[in-house]
Amino acid sequence: MTSSSPSIVLFQTDLRLADNPALSAAVRRGQPLICLYVWDPKATGYGMPGAASRWWLHHSLQSFSDHLQAAGNDLTIRIGKTVEVLSHLLRDFPKSHIFWNQSCEPDGQEIERDLLTLLEAEKVEGHRFYGNTLVAPSTILTQTHNPYRVFTPFWKRLQAMLRSSPPLPAVRKIPPQPSASLKSVPLDSLQLLPTIHWTQGIHKSWTPGEKGAQTALRKFLRAPAKVYAMDRDRPDLPHTSRMSPHLHFGEMSPGKLWNAVQQAKQKNRKAQDKKSYDAYLRQIAWREFAQYLLFHFPYTVHEPLYTDYQAFPWRNETDSLRTWQQGLTGFPIVDAGMRELWHTGWMHNRVRMITASFLTKDLLLPWQKGATWFWDTLVDADLANNTLGWQWVAGCGADASPFFRIFNPITQGIKFDPDGRYVRKWVPELADLPSPWIHHPWETPPLVLAEANISLGETYPQPMIAHAAARNRALLAYRQFKKGKSSPSSSFSKEQGTMACL
Numbered sequence: 195m196t197s198s199s200p201s202i203v204l205f206q207t208d209l210r211l212a213d214n215p216a217l218s219a220a221v222r223r224g225q226p227l228i229c230l231y232v233w234d235p236k237a238t239g240y241g242m243p244g245a246a247s248r249w250w251l252h253h254s255l256q257s258f259s260d261h262l263q264a265a266g267n268d269l270t271i272r273i274g275k276t277v278e279v280l281s282h283l284l285r286d287f288p289k290s291h292i293f294w295n296q297s298c299e300p301d302g303q304e305i306e307r308d309l310l311t312l313l314e315a316e317k318v319e320g321h322r323f324y325g326n327t328l329v330a331p332s333t334i335l336t337q338t339h340n341p342y343r344v345f346t347p348f349w350k351r352l353q354a355m356l357r358s359s360p361p362l363p364a365v366r367k368i369p370p371q372p373s374a375s376l377k378s379v380p381l382d383s384l385q386l387l388p389t390i391h392w393t394q395g396i397h398k399s400w401t402p403g404e405k406g407a408q409t410a411l412r413k414f415l416r417a418p419a420k421v422y423a424m425d426r427d428r429p430d431l432p433h434t435s436r437m438s439p440h441l442h443f444g445e446m447s448p449g450k451l452w453n454a455v456q457q458a459k460q461k462n463r464k465a466q467d468k469k470s471y472d473a474y475l476r477q478i479a480w481r482e483f484a485q486y487l488l489f490h491f492p493y494t495v496h497e498p499l500y501t502d503y504q505a506f507p508w509r510n511e512t513d514s515l516r517t518w519q520q521g522l523t524g525f526p527i528v529d530a531g532m533r534e535l536w537h538t539g540w541m542h543n544r545v546r547m548i549t550a551s552f553l554t555k556d557l558l559l560p561w562q563k564g565a566t567w568f569w570d571t572l573v574d575a576d577l578a579n580n581t582l583g584w585q586w587v588a589g590c591g592a593d594a595s596p597f598f599r600i601f602n603p604i605t606q607g608i609k610f611d612p613d614g615r616y617v618r619k620w621v622p623e624l625a626d627l628p629s630p631w632i633h634h635p636w637e638t639p640p641l642v643l644a645e646a647n648i649s650l651g652e653t654y655p656q657p658m659i660a661h662a663a664a665r666n667r668a669l670l671a672y673r674q675f676k677k678g679k680s681s682p683s684s685s686f687s688k689e690q691g692t693m694a695c696l
């Protein structure tokens with residue numbers, strides 16, 4: 195079958211049939227359709243997903259391709275620069291209409307700019323949609339028409355703008371491709387899977403794809419969603435949704451997720467449960483804020499939002515970075531987090547904050563080093579959330595935690611992993627240590643250590659640094675940095691409210 199005017203849907207981080215406005219619009223158009231995914235192996239830096247993320251992408255593309263086949267089409271995979279691939283396709287199908295959902299990432303924005311130029315040059319119709327965010331990021335501005343840099347006013351504005359329209363239903367039937375001879379490269383040729391098999395732990399922990407996303411959501415709504423407000427900071431309990439990789443790859447839209455939680459909230463009468471649903475919706479809004487910030491401030495991928503921080507005297511040292519990466523710092527909660535990350539490709543949010551604070555404050559290493567490690571090891575590695583998270587902890591981003599807020603890994607462990615269950619799971623060499631000592635084994639009486647078969651420095655490391663001294667060093671560096679700045683820029687002191695109180 196051939197057609198003079200097919201539709202092309204360019205998929206990026208929206209690998210789903212449900213609530214996908216670009217796909218639904220192309221299907222409604224009724225013309226033969228090309229479902230296109232372009233892999234650019236020459237992408238560098240953050241343009242290239244990290245190793246754990248590539249594993250997820252492989253399985254997500256496989257699952258998406260199966261779903262498209264069941265609906266009567268197939269995924270056309272091509273390798274190269276997106277705009278060049280599209281330009282080639284337009285030679286074969288010159289009057290195509292191109293559909294896509296906007297990406298907030300700098301690479302996605304660049305693809306869009308190139309695409310708009312191509313559309314104009316080729317006199318081809320393009321249709322852009324907003325399926326990756328709750329609202330179009332360009333439409334939320336302050337009264338002075340600037341982007342928000344503080345979460346709470348952004349959140350208020352977002353709530354005022356949200357419409358309670360239901361998500362688009364899953365597309366069940368897709369028109370066939372315009373030509374039976376349309377070429378696609380095999381998924382395996384993208385070489386997304388690692389050649390060394392280190393992904394068994396990740397494999398056991400996750401089910402990539404749209405069905406996996408729906409199952410994860412159902413499981414969360416069945417029980418954990420009702421205690422989310424109370425338990426969301428407890429890494430020892432499975433009470434967060436683990437939706438992050440599904441959201442990152444667009445296997446579920448934020449709109450569908452939002453709607454499902456709102457419905458669950460409406461059906462539930464208990465005030466305590468409602469509070470939990472609201473707490474969860476607020477976290478979805480943090481994701482929206484991260485996407486929004488990346489859209490408006492793309493430089494933040496490499497530089498702090500508050501550019502004064504570029505001059506911060508981070509240390510340049512690789513041994514401590516490696517010790518942190520390997521989960522051998524001697525601080526059990528930090529090591530548990532880093533090992534959970536390595537083993538499963540995910541880490542609990544509270545522990546992400548603790549490990550990030552340890553790297554940037556106790557070790558005084560640049561946040562970019564931590565962000566890069568997370569980028570390579572997280573299955574949910576997401577440019578927007580990762581950048582916001584690291585800058586928040588390092589004190590240089592939007593609504594950031596002030597630099598002088600330094601997480602104490604011992605008290606954080608005691609508070610959020612009170613029985614030490616999380617530590618015992620990921621640091622098995624401490625498994626037999628009684629709870630009162632589990633977060634500070636170096637203070638444990640020798641007899642207790644011996645009974646737990648622990649020999650510090652041999653079976654488990656001594657702390658790589660004394661936290662109190664590390665804290666003082668970080669505060670001194672910060673004070674000197676502040677003093678060294680002749681006049682604090684207005685952006686630094688005014689907008690970053692918490693900083694202003696220094």
Ligand SMILES: Cc1cc2nc3c(=O)[nH]c(=O)nc-3n(C[C@H](O)[C@H](O)[C@H](O)COP(=O)(O)OP(=O)(O)OC[C@H]3O[C@@H](n4cnc5c(N)ncnc54)[C@H](O)[C@@H]3O)c2cc1C
Nearest residue numbers: 434435436437438477481543546574575576579580583584
């Ligand atoms: C240093 C650091 C790095 C981070 N890197 C990433 C990353 O690369 N990818 C990523 O998806 N998240 C990142 N986060 C945010 C957060 O830790 C994860 O989104 C969350 O742990 C994912 O687990 P969940 O789906 O069970 O979360 P839930 O608690 O169930 O939350 C539901 C969803 O809300 C969003 N969300 C929750 N907390 C945050 C937050 N603090 N900021 C932005 N969105 C949030 C996520 O999309 C999440 O899936 C980072 C946080 C920090 C402190």
